[in-house]
C-alpha cells in the first residue's frame with residue numbers, strides 16, 4: 001500500500017500514516033498507525049485508534065498519564081533523526097549544503113550512490129518532486145532490499161529508482177540523463193568516469209563527493225581533473241552551536257560633558273533678540289536647547305546613570321565545534337557546445 005504521509009501532507013492523522021513519536025530531540029521513534037495497535041515506551045501505552053483525527057504535532061498523554069509524546073509528521077528532517085540506521089548517514093547541515101550546491105529543485109534528475117540508509121534520498125525526493133527523478137545505487141543486497149521496501153512504503157516509488165549494483169566496478173550504465181551526481185562511497189574516484197557519461201551533454205552538470213579522509217579527496221580531485229571537470233572545490237561543514245540568553249544589562253555611567261563656555265553676544269543693529277540685563281539673549285536659547293537634549297541631565301542619585309536597565313538577548317558560541325564528519329568535494333562539468 002502507498003502511505004500518504006511522506007508525499008501528501010494533510011492536517012489530521014489517518015490510519016496508515018507513519019507517525020514520528022517525539023519524546024525529546026535525542027529520543028524519537030516511528031510507527032505506522034493501525035486499527036488496534038499501540039505504541040509503547042518507558043512512559044506507557046499510546047493507542048493508535050486515539051491518534052486518528054488528531055492534528056499533526058499534537059501532544060498525547062499515555063493511557064496511564066505517566067508521560068506524553070508529540071505526534072509528528074515525518075518530514076525528511078525528522079526522518080533523518082529517527083530512521084533505522086543501516087550505515088552512517090548524512091545529517092541536515094551537509095544535506096542542506098549539498099542540495100544547494102547541486103542546485104536541486106523540482107524537476108531535477110540526479111544520481112546518488114550508495115543509498116545506505118536512505119537519509120539523503122528522502123530529502124532529495126522532496127526537493128525534486130513532483131517531476132524530477134532520483135536514480136540511487138546500492139551494492140549491498142540487504143540494504144538495497146530494505147531501502148527499496150522503505151521507498152515503496154513511503155509512497156516514493158514513482159520518484160526513486162533503486163538498483164542493486166556495484167557502481168565502481170560496473171558503472172551507472174546511464175547516458176545523457178542527469179544534471180547532478182552525489183557520491184558517498186569509499187572509492188568515489190572509481191565511479192567518476194561513468195558519472196561523467198551519465199550527465200546530460202547540453203547542460204551544466206554538478207557533482208559532489210562526500211569523503212571522510214583527505215587522501216580520498218585528493219584521489220577524487222585527481223580523477224575529476226582527468227575527466228575534464230572544472231571549478232573543483234572542497235568544503236567542510238562544521239556546526240558551531242550558539243547558546244542564547246536574555247540578560248538585564250546594567251547601564252554604563254554616562255560621561256559628564258564639560259559645560260559649554262558662555263559666549264557673550266554683542267547687540268547688533270540687525271539683531272531682533274533684545275539682550276537681557278546680562279547681555280545674554282541668544283545664549284539663553286543655547287542653554288535651553290542643551291537642557292532639552294538631556295546631555296547634561298543627571299540621575300537623581302547623582303551617579304550619572306541616565307538610562308533605565310534594559311533586557312537584551314546575548315549569545316555565546318560553544319568553545320568546541322561538533323566533530324568532523326566528511327569533506328564535500330564539488331565539481332562542475334561544462335556543457336558540450338560543439
Ligand code: SAM
Pocket residue numbers: 087088089090113114115116117118119120121137138139140143165166167168169184185186
Ligand atoms: N548517504 C547515505 C545516507 O544518507 O543514508 C549513506 C551512504 S553509506 C555511508 C555508503 C553506502 O555505499 C553503503 O551502504 C555501501 O554499501 C554503499 N557502497 C559502497 N561501495 C559501493 C559501490 N561500489 N557501489 C554501490 N554502493 C556502494
